[in-house]
Amino acid sequence: MAPPGEAHMDRPLCLIENHLDGRLVLGEEALAVLQRIRQPVVVVAIVGLYRTGKSYLMNRLAGQRKGFSLGSTVQGNTKGIWMWCRPHPHRSDHTLVLLDTEGLGDVEKGNTQNDAWIFALAILLSTTLVYNSMSTIDQNALEQLHYVTELTQKIRITSSRDQSQEDEDSSEFIRYFPAFIWAVRDFTLDLEINGHSVSEDGYLENALKLQKGDTEQIRRCNLPRLCIRKFFPSRNCFTFDRPASRKKLRRLEDLQEEDLEEEFLESVARFCDHVWETSKHKTVPGGQAVTGAMLANLAKAYVDAINSGEVPCLENAFLALAEIENAAAVREALSRYEEEMQRRVVLPTGTVEELLRTHAECEREATRAFMARAFGGNIKKFQDELTHELNRKKEEFLQRNEAVSFNRCMAALENLSQDLESGVRAGRFSVPGGYQQFLEEQRQMVEKYRLLPDKGVQADKALEGFLKSKETEANSILLADMALSEKEKEVEAKRVQAEAAQRQQELLEQELARKKQLAEDQERSYEEQIRLLREKVEEETERMKEETERIVQLKLQEQKKLLEEGFCQKSKAMEDEIRKLKENNNSIFAISMATLEKALPHLISLAEQGMQYYTFHTMAKTAKASAAASAPEPPKGAEPTKK
Structure with missing residues (x-):
């Protein structure tokens, strides 16, 4: 069994099934696996023409020789998108999610739109996208990657922006798109350009250079190059020799290492190390790490949009994901609070x-757990819900604490008073001097009660209730005691009344102290909520700024390349994109701070309400006590007034 929050898959499962009618269907078994993964996920997807050996590379990334089906005929083997979750080789707290996609251009499908959706989903779900092609990167290979030119028709950033505006601005797409690796299989050329050796990355960059001119043919040739450069500024290239002879290739997954070409194995090792080391975990805007469960919800949102005939919208998907995750974060925080309270508190x-x-x-731990999982612009709404529920649970614990204490105290009093009760029933105190004897035994009983440990917060209230319940018996014994004069009985009645009033005053003071403690705790709680919300907003804002700075640096590199290639106009357009990114960076901070400032008055008012609640009850109790103290004394000979 895999540890909690991790995945253990002996074999790949179909994550998205591609039906003949063009519908995409999510695999329930694969989704269930993802839902169990609480770790951040590093998602690597591979796309490319069918029968180009994609599955083999994915098996090597999984650290296995077999897994994703390879096939050995001209017929495409992988249908839809298959998933294999493996422990990350270099990060024990992450899960590696490998996505092997259906080969593009399969003649048996006859549905190019379906290919475009598979390509788009691979981009939307992954953090590293591997494009697998054969032999060389030339114009033909670039034209086969025409799906990249359709991305703005297949993916929307927001639901409100104009489509043409999105088409022109690739900077926001970069924020969500994966790193790009071009894997060139069966590569037999020398890595030389104009007689000079180049790296594999240099080979890719040379292939992506724009052709000069403004004819329709040149624009068509430059389009895929421009799209790759705009959408994937973080890109690398790996070339692979043929792994073995054509005859052996038919049983590639059964070959041992010694049966494979050494140069091929070296390239595969470098490729795997690069992917394992550089692939980031998937995040949502604000930098929150995506877990397996979150990835499952994203996949569902995208597939549902495609099946309904809509273009997947990243903003809508992330808003829906935030609702799901933040609601789950509230439940997790409440569960953490209850577990910790049950563990730490003995009532x-x-x-x-x-x-x-x-x-x-416990509230602090619960809120931190919530903040660690929650994300997005609606955090405040769910934080309010959590705060409300934590207050409710606190009240429940307070009530249970009082109930357990009161019941324990009453049971102790009933046990200690058994001899006293027996004496009353037997008439032991119905003799001259019996009242003083009754008081002495009652005093001894009270002393024994006070010495009992672990009575809890209701010790005095329970005692007062008990003594109050015995007032009738005491008065009867007092009035029947022939050893006392009427004057002495009157004095005793006043003494008893004064003691009862004193006990009531002490209980009142205890209640006021309790109300003050509750109000101070409420104020503390809301001050902490303000601080944690501020920290969360500032943390997300800082991550967004860092991400924007990363994109700006990539754009600056791209702008420099355009200038070196002589495309001044395109370089100027890139400069405008960089300026917009920097402006957006400042606006992100301003919006985040405005959201925080908008939330603060509400939180502060709640804290103030707590103090007002305490003040109101203090005034009310004080007035009641003053009224009781100023009440007229009972007439002589009358029974003491019960309060």
């Missing part, structure tokens, strides 16, 4: 302060 606690202190610690 009843000695004081309210003790329970509130533990609550504060």
Whole structure:
């Protein structure tokens, strides 16, 4: 079994099935595997023409010789998108998700639109996209990659922007698109240009140079080059010799290492190391890491959009994902709070302060767990929901604490008073001097009660309730005691009344202290919520700024290449894109801070309401106590007034 939050797959599973009618269907078994993955995922997808050996490379990335089906005929073997989740070779806290896609251009399909959607999905789901082709990178190879020229028709960034505006501005696409690797198979040429040796990356960059001129033919030749350069500024190239003789290739997955060409194995090793080392984990805007469960929800959102005839919209997909994840983050945080409270708290606690202190610690852990998982512009809504639920659960613990304490105290009092009750029933105190004897035994019982440990927060309230319930018996014994004069009985009645009033005042002061503690805890809670929200917004903003700076640097490199190639006008257009990116970077910060400032008054008002609640109850209780203290004394000879 795999550890919790990780994946263990002995074989690939179909993630997206490609039906003959063009519909895409998600594989339930593959989705279930993704849903169990709580780790960040590094997603590597491979695309290319069918029968070009894509599956073999993916098996090597998985660290296996077999897995994705290779096939040995001219018929395409992989249909749809197949997934294989493996432990990441170099990052124990990440999961490597490999996506092997159906070969493009399969003559048996007869549906080029379907190919375009498979290509688009590979881009939308991956962090590294491998394009696999044969022999060389020439104009024919570039034209076979025509799907890249259709990306702005297959993917939308937002639902509100004008399509033509998106077509012109590739900078936002770069924010979401994967790194690009061109894998050239069966490469037999020397890596030389104009008599000078070049690297594999240099070979790719030379192939992507634009042709000068403004004819229709040149524009058509430059289009795929421009699109690759615009959408994939982070790109690399790897060339591979033929792995073995044509005869042996038919059983490639059964060949041992010694049966393969050494140059091929070296290239495969370099390719795998590069992918493992440089491929980033998938993120959403703001830099939040995407887990397997989140990837499953993204796949569902994209496939649902395609099947409904719409263009997948990244903004809509991320908004929907944020709703799902943030709701799950609330549930996870509440579960964490309950588990920690159950583990740390033994009811009843000695004081309210003790329970509130533990609550504060558990609330802090729960909120941090929520903030670690939550993301997007709607965090505040779910943070409010979490705060409300945590307050409700705190009240439940407070009530349970009081109930457990009260029941324990009443049980102790009933046990300790058994002898006293027996004496009353037997008439032991119905004699001259019996009242003083009754008071002495009751005092001894109360002393024993006070010495009992672990009574909890309701110790005094339970005692007061118990003594109040015995007032009738005490008054009866007092009035029947022939050893006392009427004057002495009157004085005793006033003493009893004064003691009861004193106990009531002490209980009132305890209640006021409790209300103050609750109000202070509420204020502490909301101040922490403000701080954590501010930290989250600033963290996401900083990550967005860092991401934008990375894109700007890639754009600057591209602009420099355009200038070197003599395309001044295109370089100027690139300069405008860079300027827009920097402006967007500043606006992202401004919007984030505005969102935070908008949330603060609400949080502050909630904290103020807590203090107002305490002040109101303090005034009300004080007024009630003053009224009770100023009440007229009972007439002589009357029974003490029950309060």
